[in-house]
Amino acid sequence: MPRAGERAVSLPPHHMLNTFSDINVCAPMVRYSKLPFRALVARYDTHITTTPMMLATEFSRNQQARNADFSTNDEERGLFALVPQNRHTPVQIRGALVCQFAASAPTPLADAAELVSPYVDGIDLNCGCPQPWAYAEHIGSFLLRQPETVRDMIRAVKARLGEGYCVSVKIRVDAESHHTDTLVRNALHAGASYITIHGRTRHQASASHPVDLDAVRFAVDTANACGIQTARGTSPGDAWAYAEDGGGGGFAPCIVNGDIWTREDAIEYRAKTGARGAMSARGLLANPALFSGHTRTPKEAVGYFTERSIAWGLPVAHLQYVSSDALTTVGILRTCSRKASQAGQNPSTLILW
Structure with a gap:
């Protein structure tokens, strides 16, 4: 909690990932990662939370869908004492909320993003949902081999909200790594602020296939090879007042996702893949306090x-x-x-x- 008279700093998710080590993230989960659950995990060292995947077309044109799918309040984001890289004094940081959408065309995504942007800290495009219905609708994992479509959707949101607004994509790895390479490069050159990588292909079930950390590392290396840099102090709500690099930021960061059941898993997976953040889904459902080091739900x-x-x-x-x-x-x-x-x-x- 902030000390008396000290104001918490707000950072968009990509600058939070670039500034601090060991950033923890709650995955988008259908039915589960809604307001009460996000508020709960934020009490236990989950720095970035994500809404369930919402359909951009329905969200943008239907008030009832917006009311049913999205809610937030001032209480849900956590407050954390984090130590910036190359420093020793902790900074009080306010947690970040990301809204995830599924879309297949630029305009509906930009429309939905514009409506929700005042209430969240970033927009995420789902490029990994493996459900057959999603693939049939040309959303989710269908986009893994549609890099130009992903590029156009990112550009549309950036054009609507400004180049500094945080726009990310969540992907799965591809059995043919050149598809991952192409997708990551297109997303970053279009302006993606960070990439979340689930270490399974769209055909691999979480219950029966272990996460492929080598494939995640490949995607992270691809992202770093792009050389895309993000400047601090340019995003809405980015109150970062000092940085040893003069505000130049760093490479667009990545988050590793898959099979994170303990805090030790998160630490190990970040180290093995080079990812800046670690995202958990089933692990947080099993134990919402896992990132705090609890072995079971308090x-x-x-x-x-x-x-x-x-x-x-x-x-x-x-x-x-x-x-x-x-x-x-x-x-x-x-x-x-x-x-x-x-x-x-x-x-x-x-x-x-």
Whole structure:
């Protein structure tokens, strides 16, 4: 927490990644990475959080879709004491929120990005969702071999929001590495602020295929070889006041994603791949406090999640918590479930396992 009288610094995600080591990121997760869960993981050293993937076309043209898919407030971003590279004194940093969209054409993505941009710190384009329905709609992993389309969508958002606005892409690796090389180069030369790399192909299931860190390293090396630099102090909300490099920034950073279940995994994967950040999905669902070094979900995390969900009017009528200490928390959960029902919430289930 900031010291008395000290104001937290706001940085867009790509400058946060370039300025500090060991940045932790919550992945976009359908149904799960909504406001209460993002607020929860931000309490446990998750510096950047991401909304679930939203369809840009529906978001841009439908108020009901916007109301249903996106919500935020001033409480959800965490506050962190982080030490910049080559310095010894920590700086109080405000966490960042990224909104992820799926799109297949530039204009709907730019429209959606413009609507949500005042409330988030960056826009992410999903280029990795492996679901067959997404591929059939020419979104998600379909874009892995459509580098020109990705280029055009990034340029459209930059043209609408300004060159300094944080726009990233999340990809999967390709079995044929030259496709990864082409996609990364097109994205960065179009102005992508950072790249998140899931170390599996679109045909590989997370449950049955281990993450390929060598493939992630290849993508990171490709990004570095582009030589793209991002200047600090140019993005909306970028309050960075000092930098030893004169504000020149650094190479467009990368984030490694896949099979991060512990803080030690995050540290190891960053070291092995050269990525600046580590993103977790299933690991955070299993243990929202993993980046803080907890080996299992703290009991207070369950209560916080439920209380915030109720307070913010979000549907949590039934919460099931499955872990090694589930028996000791069942009474708490029943109480939370009763409170949610009494508050008139709609039926819903979240399983943390």
